[in-house]
Amino acid sequence: MPKIVAVTGNEAVAEAFRQVNPDVCAAYPITPSTDLMQRFASFVNNGKVKTEMILVESEHSAMSACIGASAAGGRVITATSSQGLALMWEELFIASGTRLPIVLGLVNRALSAPLNIHGDHSDGMGARDCGWIQLWSENGQEAYDNTIQAFRIAEHMDIRLPAMTCMDGFIISHSIERMEYLDDEAVKNFAGEFRTLNPLLDIEHPVSYGPLILPDYYMEFRRAHAEVMSKVSKVVLSVAKDFEKISGRKYGLFETYRLEDAEIAFVILNSAAGTSKDVIDEFRNKGIKAGLLKPRLYRPFPYEEVGEALKHLKAVCVLDRADAFGASYGPLYIDIAASLYPYKERPLLINKIYGLGGRDYLPEHAELVLNELAETAKTGKVKTFKEYIGVRE
């Protein structure tokens, strides 16, 4: 029987890791993911898991150790945030290019400088094109569910790619919510036995990892990687179907909220989607047809499905919790624009940058943007394509 609990996002992801009981974990503490790993380390220390915990001197080493352990043939996890993920950057490509199904719990936090420890998406967005699968989570329940599903997706024999699950630092990682834990047995059976592929420790079948691939073959390997990525969304959906059977909770490539008959809509990731849905309800009560799309599988991005879901709208605002510092639109906006570009008839598309460095995203922000969208839909005129909200002049 599922257990109803009141826990933080960090607690929930640590619990998912405990239930999956991986072989190896290499990690280095960094706020706000420290508490996640601290909890998992307690499970290791108290004999609740059989995981070998490798304490390293940096995140660069943490991901390197994860790569080694994964190539050796183990089920491997880690967690990090912000500068930690940035320090892992070169290893992230090695993990994905070598097709190692490592699962990483990313607790989203702003990047320095200026130094900030609070939640925004600049860390995950910086790593969006490193060949990893990314699943984004609105709340602790989704982070827990995504973490459990990430193992099945990453380890699928057609995929074998690393996956990171993302949740907002502090807003989710440190806030207590009501959620449901699955039985240990149910999670264990769902994750299944880890299946190896060319493990280094199989000394009967020696293999070499990490060869030099020059211009004569490099592009073929990258093309093959892209092909594997194109199969991910199908696996994500089939794993979600199995997950629904044990949890009763439904997951897709993205969530739509009152979108089908909507005329205006938000596209927004993670925790701020919750606040936005409340405000959308208020607008619906006023007779304004507002809706929302919240990406879940952000890498590989389901361009066609997202385009189909949004094409009928009159005006859409993509809200980004990461910036390109004025040099470009927010990363999510660029993906949504690319999703809609193939359609002749498509919504007017604006971009708002919000919530950087943990700045509160408030219902009044959502109201302002929805009012602007309603006006844009009516007049067919865009006031400003990209704007910052919740910032002092």
Add this chain to the structure above:
Amino acid sequence: MKPKGWKEVAPGAVITEAGSALKFKTGSWRAFKPKWIEENCIQCMFCWIYCPDMAVKAKDGKRAEFDYDYCKGCGICALECPGKKGNKAIVMEEEGK
């Protein structure tokens, strides 16, 4: 041999075949070429031990000629060579001279 297409390459570039480095000839990378001067060779076999590839050949326990197909011209053999009475048995020469 026809180069493989992207559908045929091994997942993660993992090599499952032993000794496949034999197929990867790197001699064309060389800018300097080691030259073996047999009369200065004391058969210490340091060059055979130190060669990071397989460019130094041995035959019947004795030093044989270089296999230039695998020599990148790193010069380690020439550096380590003790030679005979101050005369090196391996010297590096510029390619194409």
